[in-house]
Amino acid sequence: MNSMIASGCLLGLFLIGLFFSKAGYKLILNLSSSKKMLRLGYKLEDVKFSFDRMVYTVSLPTNQPDIMQAKKEQFLAAEEFGSMIYPQLSGIRVLLNAGHGNTQLIAYLPIEQFRLPLLDQLLLDGKIKAELYRQICACILILPSTKNEMIGEVYKQIHNKRFS
């Protein structure tokens, strides 16, 4: 009977591990990237970035009332992963929560387009490899502060009046 319960627990633990792969990936990504950056002499916070390569699925400037009148809190940044069992961040989508479970895609930033000058310098100097470059990019992208800034940027661009 004990073996039966233990087997059940074991199987359960394995399935939970699979089910929470994304959470595990994010946790380890953060720990590992911070450590590797420190070894290179930088903190993750030192890395400057911008969202200039983000693409918008709505025309900017927009006059769509649903988008223009939406509050900042209605926007959310969703991570996009390539696989559930072996998650790898492929990009960040900024969505507008229109209520009643409806979301509208507003902007998208693929990880390949999230280029960072500091990492480019390290890559050119041969201090990091492309794989680590991508890993650090992914880590920075999934930080809550980065996602908040991304939402702020989208909100700013939507309300930008420079052409009006």
Add this chain to the structure above:
Amino acid sequence: MIPLEFAITFLIVLAGSLVRFYLSPFWNRLLLCLVLFAMVEAISQSGFGELEVILYGLFVLLVSYSFSMYGALASVILMAALTYVKGGLGVYPMAVLVFAGVSGLLFHQQKQRKLASDGVWLMQLYKQSRHLSILKEISIAIQSTMEVGKLLHIILTAITAGYGLGFNRALLFLVDDKGSNLQGAVGIGSMTKEQGISTWNNVVSRRMNLGDFIALMEDAQFRDIDLIKLLRDIEIPLNSGNHIFHQALTEKKPIIVRELDWSDTVQRQLAETFQMTSFAIVPMLNQGNMVGVIVVDNNVNHQPLEMEEIDSIVPLAAQASVAIENSRLYERSQRMSITDGLTGLYNQRFYQDKLQELAQQSERNDSPLSLMIADIDFFKHYNDTNGHLEGNNTLIGVAKIIANTVSGPHFPCRFGGEEFVALLPGATQEATLAIAEKIRSAVEQHPFHNREAQPSGKLTICIGVAFYRAGMSVQQLQDLADSALYEAKRNGKNRVIVHEEGAIRP
């Protein structure tokens, strides 16, 4: 009491589920499969009968999904061998293992296919969307100005900025007015990779996108002075030889140069001056007419140039060509609206506006302002004697003398007929008189056609000078200069008379 092997396996599963994310994708997959194997083995020790086969099947499914064909084969063989060792391999367990292997393989292939196709079309859509938004930003930005310099800045910014098309460097050559040469105009980009990354770092710190950057009017200046200095020394004849610029303009399509042809003068010049090893040329055409060429390269990150990327410059180059032509036309018409058609001096419209503006400035800053009015002596006689055509040549000659003498911040204008005026802001009374005297003397000595036929035996000019005083209107200033001019005429011509503090003095 939980058996020891379960406790150990429990720890292996827990640790493996997290540690695998520290590893590269291959080792991540391998570790997860090993963890599952350990778990399956631990559970199968308890003797679950037929459930054991299902667990083996689960393992085969994961390995096949993770490692495709090799994984499927290896895992089926491994689990079949284990089953055989434990109690004989029957048809049912083998069928389960093969089914799991094939299913895992199919899942893997479907996943790979989906990832590949999704990746391709997503990237295509991404690129097209980005290019469209750049084009839109540029179209709007281009409409905001008619200045050629600002236009060129906008276009090159869109090509080089990370938030634009992201090429490391862009050089722009424009066809000169005669259409015979391509002249280096402007460029953006760094000469070294360190400069490039430092510039990019600065831009990224400011968190601006293309629209924001273009909207900053005060930033609209070219900063790469060394690059521009080198560029402006380059002049490439369009009709001599069959060089790469000529080829791009005549074939009317972009060209990528991946390996330099040292026999091509232009390629050699670009390589020697800018250390270019590989670059692309995009022709700028407007209604079939050559406007210029854009040269791009990636001298910092050495990303290979692909035609797909170069194609995205083509609509920008087309827009830029139209905008540059329009801007040139606008500048020409603006210049014409303030220029006298015959002499090339400023016209009366300009003079009146400028006089008003300078008088206000003089009043505000308490700075000197002088006005000269000049009139050719016996000009009617000259016209009657030599004809109006020669009269016009004389007007052009006098205008040249005035323009050469009144330079810098001063404004020579044609007032009308044979009358000229000059506005001299900031000039002292002594300096003004010296200039007026120089003009008078130069006209007197100039060998105008048939000047001997004039009543005084030479062509001469009278000049009336007045100085602006605080509280004076522009009309008063003109009247003073005018009365000084009449005084000069009354006093025998060919002289300079000054109207000063209510008195007239020669």
